[in-house]
Amino acid sequence: MDEREFRLHLEIETTVLEVWISEGWLVPEVTDQGRNFREADIARGQLILDLSNAMGLNQPGVDVVMDLVDQLHSLRATLRDLTDAVRRQPSDVQEHILSELTRVDVQKRR
Template identity: 85%
Template sequence: MNENEFRLHLRIETTVLEVWISQGWVVPEVTDQGRNFHDADIARGQLILDLSKSMGVNEPGVDVVMDLVDQLHSLRATLRDLTDAVCRQPPDVQDHILSELTRVESLRRR
């Protein structure tokens, strides 16, 4: 979706979008035709609006939340990669890893 469609969908002004982009809250794909936005950008934009309008979170607060969202997505991707790597191991290695994970979890609960 192009920039105009993105702004219309979220009902925001150009200046608001520029702030979001300068803060790194939304990172559009830049092409020869201009900036393009994806479904994830719409979801991020809706979250920003919910935080700032509905919940009254100020700009520094939105920045913290968006950074935490990015960290969460990064950690989930890393966990997915780790899970894939473990699944490619022989069964005995998988069993050993699962056993160690269970041991570590039990220590953490103490």
């Protein structure tokens, strides 16, 4: 969706969008036709609005939360890659990994 549609959907002004982009909270795709926004950008924009309006976070607070959200997404992607790599291993290797995870979990609980 283009910038105008994005702003209308979230009911924000151009200046607000510019702040979000300059802070790195949104990174739209840039094409010859201008900025392009995805559904994920709408979800991020709604989160930013919720954090700043409903929860009263200031700009540095929103920055911290958005950074944590990005870190969480990155960790989930890494975990997904790791899980896929383990699935491609022979069953004895998978069983050994599961055994080690269980051992570590038991040790943590002590």
